[in-house]
Each structure stands twice: as C-alpha cells, then as structure tokens.
C-alpha cells in the first residue's frame with residue numbers, strides 16, 4: 001500500500017535526514033517508526049503526503065508514485081494526526097471534525113452528521129463535546145478530536161506523528177488502547193511515528209527501528225525485542241526487553257495448567273473427597289457446559305453438610321483473561337487481584353489457569369524461539385530441575 005524505494009532526503013543546508021529507505025506497509029497494517037530525536041522519522045512521514053519532497057528514490061501509494069499526484073488531492077486520501085493536534089481554536093469541536101468533509105464539498109448537514117458519528121467513535125459525546133471549543137477540552141480529549149478529524153473523510157491511509165505524545169502516561173495508554181480497538185474495525189494503513197519503544201511495541205504490527213537516517217531493523221515487535229538485528233537495536237530496545245516481551249507474547253493453550261475442577265451441580269461431599277485424594281486445596285468451579293463460574297476452597301467443601309452443592313459454596317471468579325491476551329495483561333491481573341494464578345477462558349468456556357511458573361516458561365520459550373529463528377511451537381522447554 002505504501003512503498004518506499006531507496007528514498008533519501010538531503011535538506012538544502014546539506015543535512016542528510018534519511019538515506020536509502022526501502023520498506024513497505026501493507027494494506028491495513030500499522031507500522032511504527034521509532035528512534036531517537038533527529039533520526040529522520042518525521043521527514044519520512046512528511047514525504048508520504050508531500051509536505052516534504054524526497055531528493056532520491058520514490059514513494060508509491062497504492063502503486064501510484066506520489067510525486068505525480070497533486071499534493072492537495074493526495075492529502076485528502078491521507079488522515080494526518082500530529083502531537084499538537086492543530087485544531088482551529090475558534091471553531092467548535094464538531095466543526096473542527098467536519099473540516100475535511102466540508103473541504104471536499106460535502107453538504108454541511110452531511111459533513112456535520114459524519115463528524116458527530118466520528119466523535120462518538122472516538123469516545124466523545126457529540127451533544128456534550130461537539131459544541132465546545134478546543135480550549136474547553138482536556139489534552140486527551142483534544143487528541144481524540146485529532147483522530148476523529150483525521151478519519152472524517154474515511155481516508156485509506158493515516159499518518160500519525162507522536163499522536164499521543166502530549167498527554168500523561170495513564171491517559172496515553174488509554175488512548176493507545178482505544179485507537180487499537182478502533183483500528184481493529186477501521187483497518188487503515190497506518191504509519192505512526194514515536195520515540196517511545198513501549199508505544200512502538202504496543203501499537204505496531206511491525207516496527208521500523210531508526211538509527212541515524214536509516215532503518216536498522218524492520219520486523220514484528222516480538223522479533224525486534226527477542227532478536228535485535230544488531231548492537232544498536234539491542235541498546236535501543238533496552239536491557240529490560242524480556243519485560244517488554246510480556247506485552248507482545250500471547251497466552252496459548254499449551255501455556256495453561258489444568259487445575260482440579262468441581263461442577264456447580266456436584267454434591268459438596270463428593271467434591272471434597274475428590275480434592276483431598278489429589279491433595280488439592282481448591283478447585284475451579286465450572287457449569288455442566290464447562291463455563292467458568294468461580295472457585296471453591298477444599299476446606300469450605302469439607303465443612304459443608306452432605307446436602308450442599310458446590311454451587312452454593314462457590315465464590316465468583318474476580319479475574320480472568322481471554323485466550324490470546326498478552327502475558328502482560330495476565331500478569332497485571334494477577335498483581336491487581338493479589339492472585340497466585342489467573343483463569344483463562346475462550347468466550348465463557350474455562351480452558352485452564354496460568355501460573356507465574358507457566359508465565360515464565362511461556363516467556364522463555366518465545367524468547368528462545370525468536371533467538372533461534374524457529375517457530376515457537378517447535379521449541380521444547382527444559383526447566384532447571386530437568387537438567
């Protein structure tokens with residue numbers, strides 16, 4: 001969808017901003033450009049919508065060389081989100097959002113209806129926030145308006161330069177998650193510039209790690225963290241890349257332990273004997289169909305009369321995560337609920353539990369797989385006690 005062919009930019013004062021850039025962003029893919037200040041990320045992005053012209057090579061969008069397309073027409077096909085947002089201060093939020101549809105000649109009513117729809121999509125109430133002026137919004141809300149405005153004319157391409165840079169870390173993570181949820185439905189082709197490796201890893205389908213004016217590695221977040229291409233990338237992604245990997249490694253069925261189970265409709269006495277026979281202190285409680293309900297302690301079952309059912313003694317499960325969640329999310333839920341393990345579900349069906357030891361194994365295995373360049377499921381894990 002967006003293709004860089006040996007693109008270079010030397011500014012008139014002789015500064016080489018980028019040199020020999022070649023990479024491709026597939027349709028519907030989100031690629032993050034990450035690197036230290038001044039390495040050429042913004043220059044790269046601005047060459048796509050011709051705010052800056054390259055001095056070498058060419059850029060193709062949908063097969064078309066952008067240098068042959070009228071810049072104004074080109075920019076209408078590309079949403080552009082920048083850190084300073086650039087909202088018009090004397091226009092309402094609704095009118096700001098309707099800017100591009102109005103520019104391309106939509107009738108006022110249609111443009112405003114579309115703007116209202118977009119505000120809702122980014123989590124703002126058009127009735128409440130639409131009539132306000134930008135100064136009457138929080139920083140996070142202004143960023144959302146920036147995203148809504150960029151999406152208003154439904155462009156196939158989104159260019160985002162530090163789009164979440166101006167807000168505090170908590171709001172930032174919130175906006176990142178919201179944008180990812182949005183992207184899962186709108187599937188734009190996105191180039192996102194950031195200097196924050198965490199953001200690059202969290203947001204990108206693939207990441208381009210920039211050195212000075214060139215790309216040092218272009219790959220998936222997992223590979224960049226697990227197998228940095230060279231010493232520069234390794235230094236840039238940091239010594240705590242094992243931790244960062246938590247954010248990109250997903251829970252798989254093989255990572256789960258099967259704990260003792262008890263059924264909602266089972267008599268307490270029978271369940272208690274069964275748990276005691278295997279030395280278990282608790283069981284996960286499931287419905288007859290296998291849906292997660294909660295958990296029950298073996299002691300509680302012991303103390304109950306023979307007539308009680310497991311269901312009347314079970315406690316609701318406070319925390320669980322869906323299969324495919326990241327290890328980071330599972331770990332964070334464990335910490336938040338002060339739990340020694342976390343249940344994993346597929347829809348409502350209980351699959352198993354993830355324990356800290358299994359979480360460590362999953363992490364270790366995925367790092368090993370990337371380092372050796374082999375698929376993760378072909379790697380065997382040996383713990384220290386096996387050695």
Ligand SMILES: Nc1ncnc2c1ncn2[C@@H]1O[C@H](COP(=O)(O)OP(=O)(O)OP(=O)(O)O)[C@@H](O)[C@H]1O
Pocket residue numbers: 011012013015016017035036037038039040041042043044195
């Ligand atoms: N108009 C210009 N004239 C001369 N040099 C420029 C110009 N614009 C940018 N540069 C230089 O080109 C290099 C790349 O700049 P660019 O803005 O693309 O970097 P960046 O990676 O986006 O940095 P940051 O994260 O700080 O925004 C820098 O050395 C910068 O000083």
